[in-house]
Amino acid sequence: MFDTDQWAFSGVDGQISLHKWQKTIDLITGLFSAPCGYIVQATSKGYRVVIRANEGGSHFETNSILPPETPLFCKYVAENNNTLYVNNASNDAQWSTMPEVVEDGVESYLGLPIHWPEGEVFGTLCLKDSKKTSYTDEYFELIEQLRDLIEDDLALIYSFEQMREIAMLDPLTHIYNRRALCMLAQQKLNLAQRLSFNVCCLFIDINDFKKLNDTCGHEVGDKALILLANTLTTHLREADIVGRLGGDEFVVVMQLSELSQLDPIIDKISTEYSKILLQNGICALTLSVGESYTSQEKQPFESLLNLADKEMYKNKQAYKLTKKV
Template identity: 35%
Template sequence: MVDNQACLSRSQQKVIDLDKWQQTVDLIAELFGSACGTIVQLRQNEFNVVVASQNEDNFLSRNDSWSWDLNSFCRKIIETKKALNVQEALSDADWKLSPPVVEGKIRSYCGLPIFWPDGELFGTICIIDIKATEHSLTLIKLLEQFCRLITADLKMLRDYQEIRDLALTDELTGIHNRRGLSFLGEQRIKEARRAKQNIGFVYIDIDHLKRANDEHGHQIGDKCIITLANVLQANCRESDIIARIGGDEFIIMTYFSDEDDNEHHLEKLALRILGGYNSAVSEFDTNEITSLSYGYRAFHHEHLPILEEMIAQTDQLMYQNKNSKR
């Protein structure tokens, strides 16, 4: 899902063309003859300028910000979820003592709320001027149309992210699939080399899952898979990458910022998962439960192989553990 609190003006997303938004606010400022046309995002109790018109008398720039606590015109729009049209701020009882008017240059303001496609507020689109202004109904209708176009862009961004999440996520468990591991794992390796972090893998396989399916039906097999995914999420850090890469095979990709005994940390993690899984499946209504085989391996940041090689090496250790039980 799209993180509504992520700063759009600084994000690396390539779905929304912010140059198009820039052209929009430039056109707004020109058509309204105003000092400033801008699109503002509300995030983390702060208003952030995503784009601002580039006319000479504009006093706002991209990434300018102000606190929610400030009695601002944008805050009023967010609170009411309605348009705001202030033609002469100095003679308006609600605004003549507000900081943007008393301490700033604002004398007139016209703005509309912008919504995410699910109805949550994104921010505002605004016309701001340093002189009293009477905005015509035609121009305000045009502003409403710009607002709808921006919402359409936000929907496109959200749809793209949802499709991408589906492509990277295992449908049964909700954790990453092999494609997700590959995509995120490659990024993690680059980060580890740059930050001089060691990388660790735990490879886990559910023993006798096929036999459990044959004897008790696929429902019990799915229950084992979902149970293990839940145990992994409960025992791993939020920054760890957890993936189901086969029917009964799971991977944890983690990192270490120190030179401690990384193998020891990985062993403790694997044993916690084993204990949590065994405890959970012992409550299943069947005479036989599945067990886990696991392998773990730490890789130093100075000698990091490619992702597939690290997975393969850890996979071999898992099979050694599995074969030792036979």
């Protein structure tokens, strides 16, 4: 699910035109004759100015981040999810000691919460003035209408991210599907060649998975697949690429500084997977794992994947022979 607590923009926006938001802020400040106008995003990490219109000077800068504990008018709006209008701050005991009033000379503040489509607060749309103001109901209606246009754009971002997740994630395990895995792995291989670091591909297959499905049912089989995905994402690094090709075939693509690191990683995955299966009332299953490594020459990810697949098949055949003995 799309994380609404992440920064929505990082310099260049991919789904909407921030130039349009800039025009909106410029329009609002012009109509309200206000020297300062902002669109501010609020997250647990703090407050970031996405767009600003400022002719009067301020300590705010576009894309600057203020810590979440900073006393701000915008913080009050975001935390209370409500419009705030303070028209004469220096004569209002509740607001007169605010840093924005004392240090920046803000006398008037009007801020409205901006929402993501499911209701979470994105941030604020606000105006600041160095003089007392008297905004009428018509002004409030106008700024609310412009706020709604911004929320329509956020709905587009939200929908885009949801569609991207659907296109890239395996619906059962919620890790990367084959298409996304191959695309991201190829990017890592290209980077590895430029920066001269090693990449390893692990091809992982669950031993006796068909037997589990036949004896315990597909619901238990699906649970075993989900638990393997959870094991991989929990015990590998965030930078490692984890995906499911289909069935009980999983792939991991990772950067390694030393190839000697690999055996302990595989042992850890196998041990933790057995533990979590038993904790969930499923018989312990073993894994067959194949490995392949990047060469110094440029190569497509599919060739690396095929090499790991062949190694996995050899190990799986060895496992079957061991069972017969």
